[in-house]
Amino acid sequence: AQSVSQHNHHVILSEAASLELGCNYSYGGTVNLFWYVQYPGQHLQLLLKYFSGDPLVKGIKGFEAEFIKSKFSFNLRKPSVQWSDTAEYFCAGGHTGKLIFGQGTTLQVKP
């Protein structure tokens, strides 16, 4: 069965710390992969996406993700987080329309 899982449910970091959020997918064949962010009280916004090509994908606000096919992973990274990065982060995967979302990771950045 197709699935997307996020390892970390709640992450607490201090400002300037580095971030890596794990995401693993289980898909047969081609898959489109995404990271979305949801700031408190707001809707989901697209951070970055991977379709094919260069496995290192750069998104908005200094985020990047690396697609590692052999590990079925699409981890999200940021070298130095800010208080404004406090939000919930969702990994999602899909093909031909239907997206499957991970459970989400709540990131809390302490000033």
Place this chain on the structure above:
Amino acid sequence: NAGVTQTPKFRVLKTGQSMTLLCAQDMNHEYMYWYRQDPGMGLRLIHYSVGEGTTAKGEVPDGYNVSRLKKQNFLLGLESAAPSQTSVYFCASSYSVYPAGEYQETQYFGPGTRLLVL
């Protein structure tokens, strides 16, 4: 462009009442989706539509109905609300492209509707 909009933003229902949530998009997207978001469960697909006049079931369709009479609108109906339908509902729309035969699609989300069923 307003993007994806949802009406209403918040609603309280009593068990057994009915209501309709409206999603509208002005990006001329073919595909539209309804998700529900519950704590610790991410987003789960309720129903979706690949074009005007067509709908299909997603992962959690029971208790919901949908209609796509116009390309820009996707309605989600609850005929008889239950407390288990207390959730935040998100609509999304998308289009697909096929550069060099490869499928690519990105979904864009609305602001959400918070529904409380008592």
